[in-house]
Amino acid sequence: MKQHFSRRQFLNLIGAVGGSSALLKASLAMGLMQSNDFQGPVSVAPVKGKNKAKVAVLGAGISGLSTAYELERAGYDVVIIEASFRAGGRNMTVRHGDKIDEMGHTRYCQFDQDENLYFNCGPARIPGHHKRLLHYCRALNVPLQIKANSNQLAYIQDEKINGGKPIRQVDYRADANGFLSEMMSKSIDKGAFEQQLSEEDTENFLSYLKAFGSLNEKGKYTGSDRAGSQRDRMLFPPTPKAPMPLHDVFKSDVWRGVSFASQIYDWVEPLMEVKGGMDGIVKGFLRNISSPVELNAQVRKIHNLSDGVEIAYEQAGKLNTIKVDYCFNNIPAYFMAGIENNLSPDYLNALNKFKRGHLFKIGFQMRERFWEKEGIYGGITYTSQDNAQLWYPSHDIHAAKGVMLGAYCWDEKQCARFEAMTPEQRFKYAAQCGENIHPGYSGYIENAVSIPWARMNNQMGCGIHMEKEDWEHCLPILQKPDGRHFMIGDQISQHSGWQEGALAASQQALSQFNQLQASITSSHGAAYVS
Amino acid sequence: MLVKNTFFALVVSSFSVSASVDKTDWTPTPQQFKYCTVCHGNQLMGNPNIGAPRLSGLSAWYIEKQLQAFKQGKRGMPDQSVPAHEMQSMVKELSDEQIHQAAIWASKTQSPVPSETIVADAKAGESLYKQCAACHGADGKGNQTIGAPALAGLHDWYLLNQFDAFKSGSRGNVQGDSQAQQMQAAANLVNSEQDLKAIVAYIQQLEKHEEHN
Numbered sequence: 001m002k003q004h005f006s007r008r009q010f011l012n013l014i015g016a017v018g019g020s021s022a023l024l025k026a027s028l029a030m031g032l033m034q035s036n037d038f039q040g041p042v043s044v045a046p047v048k049g050k051n052k053a054k055v056a057v058l059g060a061g062i063s064g065l066s067t068a069y070e071l072e073r074a075g076y077d078v079v080i081i082e083a084s085f086r087a088g089g090r091n092m093t094v095r096h097g098d099k100i101d102e103m104g105h106t107r108y109c110q111f112d113q114d115e116n117l118y119f120n121c122g123p124a125r126i127p128g129h130h131k132r133l134l135h136y137c138r139a140l141n142v143p144l145q146i147k148a149n150s151n152q153l154a155y156i157q158d159e160k161i162n163g164g165k166p167i168r169q170v171d172y173r174a175d176a177n178g179f180l181s182e183m184m185s186k187s188i189d190k191g192a193f194e195q196q197l198s199e200e201d202t203e204n205f206l207s208y209l210k211a212f213g214s215l216n217e218k219g220k221y222t223g224s225d226r227a228g229s230q231r232d233r234m235l236f237p238p239t240p241k242a243p244m245p246l247h248d249v250f251k252s253d254v255w256r257g258v259s260f261a262s263q264i265y266d267w268v269e270p271l272m273e274v275k276g277g278m279d280g281i282v283k284g285f286l287r288n289i290s291s292p293v294e295l296n297a298q299v300r301k302i303h304n305l306s307d308g309v310e311i312a313y314e315q316a317g318k319l320n321t322i323k324v325d326y327c328f329n330n331i332p333a334y335f336m337a338g339i340e341n342n343l344s345p346d347y348l349n350a351l352n353k354f355k356r357g358h359l360f361k362i363g364f365q366m367r368e369r370f371w372e373k374e375g376i377y378g379g380i381t382y383t384s385q386d387n388a389q390l391w392y393p394s395h396d397i398h399a400a401k402g403v404m405l406g407a408y409c410w411d412e413k414q415c416a417r418f419e420a421m422t423p424e425q426r427f428k429y430a431a432q433c434g435e436n437i438h439p440g441y442s443g444y445i446e447n448a449v450s451i452p453w454a455r456m457n458n459q460m461g462c463g464i465h466m467e468k469e470d471w472e473h474c475l476p477i478l479q480k481p482d483g484r485h486f487m488i489g490d491q492i493s494q495h496s497g498w499q500e501g502a503l504a505a506s507q508q509a510l511s512q513f514n515q516l517q518a519s520i521t522s523s524h525g526a527a528y529v530s
Numbered sequence: 531m532l533v534k535n536t537f538f539a540l541v542v543s544s545f546s547v548s549a550s551v552d553k554t555d556w557t558p559t560p561q562q563f564k565y566c567t568v569c570h571g572n573q574l575m576g577n578p579n580i581g582a583p584r585l586s587g588l589s590a591w592y593i594e595k596q597l598q599a600f601k602q603g604k605r606g607m608p609d610q611s612v613p614a615h616e617m618q619s620m621v622k623e624l625s626d627e628q629i630h631q632a633a634i635w636a637s638k639t640q641s642p643v644p645s646e647t648i649v650a651d652a653k654a655g656e657s658l659y660k661q662c663a664a665c666h667g668a669d670g671k672g673n674q675t676i677g678a679p680a681l682a683g684l685h686d687w688y689l690l691n692q693f694d695a696f697k698s699g700s701r702g703n704v705q706g707d708s709q710a711q712q713m714q715a716a717a718n719l720v721n722s723e724q725d726l727k728a729i730v731a732y733i734q735q736l737e738k739h740e741e742h743n
């Protein structure tokens with residue numbers, strides 16, 4: 001008897017027989033899954049012999065911490081040298097009393113002392129395909145929860161539309177889909193697709209369009225109960241709102257910008273966050289690393305030697321010099337010109353091509369979770385004003401108070417305007433912007449934090465980048481060691497601005513490290529023979 | 531090799547840390563000014579990626595005056611260059627005493643003389659520099675009475691952009707500061723990019739000659 005398997009049945013079968021890695025390989029071969037090389041962290045070649053090789057990791061960002069973790073597990077003698085008073089780098093969560101180390105404007109977080117009240121100043125979301133990061137969350141017991149990244153009941157507020165008053169995203173979506181479908185239907189009626197579509201195709205297509213845009217019998221869009229109803233839907237028949245003017249729907253840059261946000265691969269839903277704050281990942285690494293982490297230790301000099309690297313760092317007014325066998329450098333590349341070094345000219349030239357990026361966030365402690373009364377639980381409102389985004393927390397729903405994000409700017413000009421202000425001026429400005437979205441907003445604000453990444457001590461930026469031509473030429477140089485010096489950090493990945501990029505860079509460097517180790521060992525062997 | 535092995539065998543899992551031996555070329559950074567070196571680099575050697583100039587080699591009186599100028603909003607306002615404003619924000623919350631201390635410390639730092647980044651005719655610059663020498667000194671070491679700082683030892687890109695700042699009026703256009711106004715007037719002595727670059731190339735050589743002597 002001949003048995004027919006569907007591809008899916010086939011996969012289920014080998015999954016049961018060969019375990020999930022067999023399933024993974026087979027799926028890749030059949031083209032069902034997107035390839036992501038990560039199968040687990042690089043296994044670092046273990047220390048051989050009695051003399052443990054020594055490694056210095058410069059900078060305790062996610063990249064530095066993960067590198068130290070893997071090297072320590074393979075038996076190396078590791079020291080981490082960090083300029084800041086804290087480990088974690090851009091992975092930073094603030095709570096009651098925490099120092100916000102902005103250069104020139106040091107402030108302390110005034111949130112109430114409550115574990116619900118925290119703010120993720122840097123990373124805040126993790127998609128399901130960031131496998132390296134999720135691997136470490138699992139390995140380090142870092143608890144995750146689902147985070148709403150988009151919310152159809154949150155607003156779009158565009159100065160150009162509706163007299164600047166906010167409109168729910170669901171209204172925009174219903175109207176945009178409706179108008180699009182109606183126009184498509186009309187062009188089908190006019191025979192615009194005759195060549196490609198048979199009569200049956202046309203009919204199927206039309207009925208798809210009708211469903212997509214919620215069109216009426218005549219193929220017209222007249223508003224839809226998909227955006228809710230003007231009266232209580234539980235007690236009265238749905239009475240959809242009249243559509244916005246077509247012109248307005250497509251005129252809003254803000255709406256155009258976010259319509260497809262959840263289709264961006266790094267934002268595919270559902271997203272996740274770390275329970276209790278993103279710095280749970282940093283704490284996870286620190287719990288599992290026993291190597292010393294020298295804090296308040298600014299690296300001053302990096303000198304490649306023929307058989308190692310000499311590092312000098314300043315700590316409490318003393319210059320300490322250590323000699324190590326290898327060095328992994330997590331320091332933002334644009335600082336290297338201010339650190340004495342003897343790296344090769346090509347390598348240095350590549351490092352100096354990096355440019356700083358700008359990102360800006362504000363967190364407000366709100367005396368009441370007023371957004372929940374507007375039906376908003378998690379997700380993001382987008383605005384054309386300088387504050388750009390409002391994020392409503394997904395965690396601790398219905399708690400007494402909440403910390404919400406009151407500004408998140410990517411645009412360099414918006415960032416520059418905020419950077420030029422004092423923290424207090426920024427809070428006032430962002431509060432005014434918020435009033436145009438939630439009337440009475442300022443009245444809920446109890447205290448605030450602001451984080452201009454381009455002005456944060458020892459960071460001075462996020463979203464480091466190069467001109468495209470430079471990038472193609474420089475990245476391969478920096479992905480290789482210079483002597484015994486390896487560059488790491490999200491900067492050495494194609495995905496700067498994501499922790500996954502930082503981890504990918506560490507993994508890449510560790511596999512280079514294995515190669516270098518192997519070549520050193522084999523050349524020593526050869527020397528013995530001759 | 532043997533030495534190295536025994537050395538490492540002794541320090542099993544702790545790192546051997548040696549405090550720097552020759553302290554002569556190294557000035558400790560006061561705790562409260564650690565962030566100055568984030569931008570200005572080790573021993574305030576400067577960092578072109580940030581637009582932060584080398585400060586070692588400048589006199590305390592000049593540094594103090596500039597820090598005050600930033601603080602009082604005479605230099606580095608938001609509508610001026612981005613780096614200049616980034617610097618201004620650093621001193622807004624410093625007291626006069628802190629500024630005084632910072633200036634003394636900065637003037638004591640020592641760092642390598644920067645190498646050139648522009649190519650220009652230093653020979654032609656030599657005679658053009660005579661116009662500047664009256665105030666900045668033939669050796670480029672500055673003159674406190676006139677309020678003119680040392681130019682030798684500054685980065686060439688920084689000399690260029692500051693000269694342009696004086697010329698465009700974004701620096702030096704300060705009521706009641708006749709010294710800065712004089713420099714602003716002097717900026718009109720040079721009228722071509724080429725001449726300016728030649729002067730800058732010459733200034734760069736001044737410090738180098740010094741070193742070889």
Ligand SMILES: Cc1cc2nc3c(=O)[nH]c(=O)nc-3n(C[C@H](O)[C@H](O)[C@H](O)COP(=O)(O)OP(=O)(O)OC[C@H]3O[C@@H](n4cnc5c(N)ncnc54)[C@H](O)[C@@H]3O)c2cc1C
Nearest residue numbers: 059061062063083089090123124125299489490497498499
């Ligand atoms: C606003 C914002 C939002 C983000 N959102 C997300 C997100 O949602 N999801 C996500 O995955 N990622 C996000 N990221 C990106 C993520 O934070 C980074 O990719 C990651 O944290 C970078 O880690 P790193 O180790 O490469 O570098 P860093 O964290 O920058 O580490 C560099 C370290 O070097 C130290 N250092 C600097 N100078 C010296 C010196 N001279 N000596 C010694 N040490 C020094 C620094 O103090 C720092 O600790 C976001 C970042 C920001 C800023």
